Amino acid sequence: xxxxxxxxxxxxxxxxxxxxxxxxxxxxxxxxxxxxxxxxxxxxxxxxxxxxxxxxxxxxxxxxxxxxxxxxxxxxxxxxxxxxxxxxxxxxxxxxxxxxxxxxxxxxxxxxxxxxxxxxxxxxxxxxxxxxxxxxxxxxxxxxxxxxxxxxxxxxxxxxxxxxxxxxxxxxxxxxxxxxxxxxxxxxxxxxxxxxxxxxxxxxxxxxxxxxxxxxxxxxxxxxxxxxxxxxxxxxxxxxxxxxxxxxxxxxxxxxxxxxxxxxxxxxxxxxxxxxxxxxxxxxxxxxxxxxxxxxxxxxxxxxxxxxxxxxxxxxxxxxxxxxxxxxxxxxxxxxxxxxxxxxxxxxxxxxxxxxxx
Numbered sequence: 001x002x003x004x005x006x007x008x009x010x011x012x013x014x015x016x017x018x019x020x021x022x023x024x025x026x027x028x029x030x031x032x033x034x035x036x037x038x039x040x041x042x043x044x045x046x047x048x049x050x051x052x053x054x055x056x057x058x059x060x061x062x063x064x065x066x067x068x069x070x071x072x073x074x075x076x077x078x079x080x081x082x083x084x085x086x087x088x089x090x091x092x093x094x095x096x097x098x099x100x101x102x103x104x105x106x107x108x109x110x111x112x113x114x115x116x117x118x119x120x121x122x123x124x125x126x127x128x129x130x131x132x133x134x135x136x137x138x139x140x141x142x143x144x145x146x147x148x149x150x151x152x153x154x155x156x157x158x159x160x161x162x163x164x165x166x167x168x169x170x171x172x173x174x175x176x177x178x179x180x181x182x183x184x185x186x187x188x189x190x191x192x193x194x195x196x197x198x199x200x201x202x203x204x205x206x207x208x209x210x211x212x213x214x215x216x217x218x219x220x221x222x223x224x225x226x227x228x229x230x231x232x233x234x235x236x237x238x239x240x241x242x243x244x245x246x247x248x249x250x251x252x253x254x255x256x257x258x259x260x261x262x263x264x265x266x267x268x269x270x271x272x273x274x275x276x277x278x279x280x281x282x283x284x285x286x287x288x289x290x291x292x293x294x295x296x297x298x299x300x301x302x303x304x305x306x307x308x309x310x311x312x313x314x315x316x317x318x319x320x321x322x323x324x325x326x327x328x329x330x331x332x333x334x335x336x337x338x339x340x341x342x343x344x345x346x347x348x349x350x351x352x353x354x355x356x357x358x
Contacts, residue, residue: 005121104144160243229318
């Protein structure tokens with residue numbers, strides 16, 4: 001397996017030979033920030049096109065097919081249109097909080113981005129409480145949504161933000177317990193440590209039934225956490241026009257739009273990290289020749305391929321199931337997912353203590 005830390009270490013040593021230490025760190029932070037912004041924008045454009053094409057396939061349509069070959073430039077055209085749209089200033093709103101809300105949503109997804117293990121040796125933040133940090137920073141996004149709904153001084157945005165707050169706070173419990181179940185199996189909260197624990201077999205296979213239950217609950221809760229159908233009540237067009245971002249225009253609306261798609265990638269990336277080995281290739285004990293062939297595939301390809309495949313499942317949910325009512329949505333979490341998750345966590349601990357896992 002190629003170790004990309006060789007490249008990053010070479011860049012660090014090259015910069016260190018040209019400038020003092022403090023300036024080296026500053027330049028590296030700028031380069032990482034620019035790289036994150038570039039990847040963030042490209043992934044958002046890809047996901048917009050990806051969902052449109054999948055939606056069209058589910059509905060027996062062609063999808064984008066006019067701008068560029070196979071409609072590949074449609075997302076770029078939409079991006080430029082969004083960039084030149086006017087930012088409309090509204091009366092009777094809390095101007096500071098109204099402007100702050102979309103940036104909080106973007107900051108939450110950018111910080112979560114930094115924890116993901118993109119490849120072998122290609123990770124921005126790597127420390128022993130990486131999973132704890134990921135859960136903490138990802139919860140900032142709900143503050144932006146609540147502020148957007150309240151500061152807009154509109155009954156539709158307020159209802160949408162309250163729905164979203166109740167939904168995200170509720171389903172964060174299931175996400176946290178599913179993550180905790182896999183952390184118990186790994187024995188560490190380090191992202192690199194979790195990936196390395198799956199070098200012989202991915203956790204979805206190693207953890208028996210509790211790992212599979214945790215994966216199913218994580219996917220359901222992750223879909224709800226990103227406000228995607230059938231859990232898209234905060235943005236229900238038929239009831240709330242556009243929900244908490246009704247009053248936003250131009251790039252401020254674009255920030256919410258980008259964050260929704262990037263949160264889809266983050267949920268999928270964390271699922272690939274916890275259950276499918278992150279960037280780790282598929283290794284089967286005893287199949288040395290097969291494992292050797294799998295090692296030739298670049299680690300970045302493994303991670304992105306798993307994330308895109310899991311995103312396909314979440315998009316499939318949206319275009320398959322009808323939207324739930326708010327009481328059904330909260331009942332699903334508090335009456336079913338949360339008790340099952342608590343029992344599943346205890347079951348995983350028993351399996352670990354009795355050494356029953358592979």
